[in-house]
Amino acid sequence: MSVGFFKVPYPQNEPVKEYRPGSEERATLKAALAEATSTIKDIPMYIGGEEVRTEDKRNLVAPHNHQQVLGHYYEGDAQHVEQAITAALNAKDEWAALSWEQRASIFLRAADLLAGPYRAKINAATMLGQSKNAYQAEIDAACEMIDFLRFNVHFATEIYEQQPRSSAGVWNRMEYRPLEGFIFALTPFNFTAIAGNLPTAPAMMGNTIVWKPALQQVLAAQVLMEVFQKAGLPDGVINLIYVDGPVAGEVIFQHPDFAGIHFTGSTKVFQAIWKTIGENIHRYKSYPRIVGETGGKDFVLVHESADAKAVATGLIRGAFEYQGQKCSAASRAYIPFTMWEEVKQYMLDDLAKIKVGSVEDFSNFVNAVIDEKSFDKIASYIENAKNDPAVEVIAGGTFDKTEGYFIQPTILKSQDPLSVTMCEEIFGPVLTIYLYNPDSFEDTIELVNQTSPYALTGSIFSKDRYIIDLVTKKLSNAAGNFYINDKPTGAVVGQQPFGGSRASGTNDKAGSSLNLLRWVSPRAIKETFVSPTDYSYPFLAE
Known part of the structure; x- marks a missing residue:
């Protein structure tokens, strides 16, 4: 037989289609959804x-x-x-x-x-x-x-x-x-x-x-x-x-x-x-x-030099895309109290526009969690947080499984940096925020490092390069995938190889x-x- 040292086609990342209204890919996907829901699939081993x-x-x-x-x-x-x-x-x-x-x-x-x-x-x-x-x-x-x-x-x-x-x-x-x-x-x-x-x-x-x-x-x-x-x-x-x-x-x-x-x-x-x-x-x-x-209890650390709108967008996307059911989802955030009101308002403005419902309605940003067991677990975290005097519900906090397993995107603010929802993986659309004093930034870095047994993903938002360098070094073992001025989700094959250590x-x-x-x-x-x-x-x- 003939042999050789073969070079395979050099890989390029597959372009992501946008599914805009009127696009060919949107019409094709709609047709595939209709076909899939018109028959009962037989699925053998x-x-x-x-x-x-x-x-x-x-x-x-x-x-x-x-x-x-x-x-x-x-x-x-x-x-x-x-x-x-x-x-x-x-x-x-x-x-x-x-x-x-x-x-x-x-x-x-x-x-x-x-x-x-x-x-x-x-x-x-x-x-x-x-x-x-x-x-x-x-x-x-x-x-x-x-x-x-x-x-x-x-x-x-x-x-x-x-x-x-x-x-x-x-x-x-x-x-x-x-x-x-x-x-x-x-x-x-x-x-x-x-x-x-x-x-x-x-x-x-x-x-x-x-x-x-x-x-x-x-x-x-x-x-x-x-x-x-x-x-x-x-x-x-x-x-x-x-x-x-x-x-x-x-x-x-x-x-x-x-x-x-x-x-x-x-x-x-x-x-x-x-x-x-x-x-x-x-x-x-x-x-x-x-x-x-x-798993992960993935963090977003915000420095007071950060852009508030970029922080809000990173948190909304990082915490609530796919209902937070990503092991990389933003689950805990540390924000200086001096910029909280601005970040909060941007987030509330975004949440007011976000729709929750079926995947077949393309205007829905958030859909259902995977099953009843998951729904009940996430709902119990939210209910327990409501009964915690150290926790305030900033947004969401409601849920309904009458038709589907829907949980509204929920933002909690905790006075205790070691409260349950700051420490435990929830695997749902729940983000907990702790406000810190900007004068205690280095202590907050250590708090981020010590709070969770996980070390999957995390991010720093800052415009100060010295701060970025400091956090990158001090949190070197806190996240296998670390992001600078971006949400801690969305690793791309060949660009950001994915995985974490510690309990992750x-x-x-x-x-x-x-x-x-x-x-x-x-x-x-x-x-x-x-x-x-x-x-x-x-x-x-x-």
């Missing part, structure tokens, strides 16, 4: 080359209209987890042996399918199943997923090109082998792109996958699987199952061929998984790779080569052209 259905048929409903059944999925059990592992292991040798450029071509084709004929379909599924407005779906399900596929192919080639030096008479080579065993991808409800990247990143490096998405996200997950299949992904490389988390974990974390987990979810769940892996470490053929991004995860930076390196096990090969035939060295001579 995908194990090996089979579509698997069970007797346990579950409804999938729209969060913004919980009487609207979007489809049915089929929940599996431990037997289906075993089948998925077997399918992954059976596919492993042939997939790992496939030339890297052939694997890359599949994912580049998937990216083009998402950019073209599947764009409206994946956006519509994300909007309806996860209650995202058109723009939030576009930047997630279309653009970020496309970017992950294209940039990861590019990063993979950079890794393969990293080769050691060779001395005279020797040729040193480095192989980047897939891990020995299968990878478990455990993905969240809030980002279709994360749900797609967690199985495809290790698969790109030659691994085979058992993929368990959050059950609230299966509508879009099924569309992704359809795209992967149409792109030519062989059977068994990615196996999609709908199984309760503990049931899946009971099988997977005791299997000797478990090689790693790619996870996004709660800190509590990730810590439990890490503990279980540790307890079973003697069972595995090799030490599993544990890669996880968990392993900081393995999705959207960079750092993440892909976790899914290979290098082998160094030394070839000596003329082998020595005498054991002795010159120093032995008399």
Whole structure:
């Protein structure tokens, strides 16, 4: 066969469509929404080359209209987890042996399918199943997923090109082998792109996958699987199952061929998984790779030199886009009391214009939270805050689940910088503000650093470059993604690799080569052209 050192198409970030009134993309998306809501989707599991259905048929409903059944999925059990592992292991040798450029071509084709004929379909599924407005779906399900596929192919080639030096008479080579065993991808409800990247990143490096998405996200997950299949992904490389988390974990974390987990979810769940892996470490053929991004209590620190309007816009967007259901969402803000009234008025002016409702009405900025469990949790935080004498409700504070799980964007002002909503991750449209004395700015920096166990994202708003430098250095460990004069959300693949440390995860930076390196096990090969035939060295001579 012919071989070569192949250069893949250089990746560019997928342009974000705006969906303005009268635009072609808006009309196409409206049509996709109408088509998706006119039928009840049948959503099987995908194990090996089979579509698997069970007797346990579950409804999938729209969060913004919980009487609207979007489809049915089929929940599996431990037997289906075993089948998925077997399918992954059976596919492993042939997939790992496939030339890297052939694997890359599949994912580049998937990216083009998402950019073209599947764009409206994946956006519509994300909007309806996860209650995202058109723009939030576009930047997630279309653009970020496309970017992950294209940039990861590019990063993979950079890794393969990293080769050691060779001395005279020797040729040193480095192989980047897939891990020995299968990878478990455990993905969240809030980002279709994360749900797609967690199985495809290790698969790109030659691994085979058992993929368990959050059950609230299966509508879009099924569309992704359809795209992967149409792109030519062989059977068994990615196996999609709908199984309760503990049931899946009971099988997977005791299997000797478990090689790693790619996870996004709660800190509590990730810590439990890490503990279980540790307890079973003697069972595995090799030490599993544990890669996880968990949560955040993301901060915005405002200096008195900041532009008040820019601060207000950053807080509104950072806290309330996608109902605050981003692990990077602005959740706590520290504002000097000297500029609070100006910032507050700008925020109240914006909130007066913001509409809350169904994703099918494109004028709604805020939609529903994901399900009743989430709604009840967020509502309890708000109710408890109302009963706290140290907390004042500045805006919002109301909620209603009669038709959909709607919570009004809520701003709280706390006199206590260590109050519950300043410290705990809420994962909803709730922003808590603490007003500080500008004379105590350096103390406030330390307060930001010490308040939360998380270290995912954060930002500083200031026009003073000395202040920006000071905060950037003092908060070097407080956020894996740090923003200057911007909201702490919206990381772009290839531009701001994403991840945090402390209680926010392993900081393995999705959207960079750092993440892909976790899914290979290098082998160094030394070839000596003329082998020595005498054991002795010159120093032995008399």
